[in-house]
Amino acid sequence: QVQLAESGGGLVQAGGSLRLSCAASGRTLSNYVMAWFRQAPGKEREFVASIRGSGTTSYVDSVKGRFTISRDNAKNTAYLQMNSLKPEDTAVYYCAAKLGSLFPNFSNTYEYWGQGTQVTVSS
Secondary structure (H helix, E strand, O other), X not given: OOEEEEEOOEEEEOOOOEEEEEEXXXXXXXXXXXXXXEEOOOOOOEEEEEEOOOOOEEEOHHHOOOEEEEEEOOOOEEEEEEOOOOHHHOEEEEEEEEOOOOOOOOHXXXXXXXXXXXXXXXX
């Protein structure tokens, strides 16, 4: 059974940075797609970024140039570096993982989820 644990969330001022981590246990995820989603109050869960085992990345347009997803397969961990944060980035951020590489931006294709970490950006 795969378990995902996010960390690194918090409160930051607009323009600041945070680095989220997603540590996986129970199985080596080097061949899995790892992704970050977020959900703001009253809104649906939104795709943020994904990274394949090959290193290929994908981002939602609103974070391109500001966020960077990466992974360290030796540590079985994925990361989301978030720079130039905006108040509209405020949400609970979730890590997700799946084996298949199709439709990486669709949340219902992911098999495993973390509990989420809160990111709050003040103006």
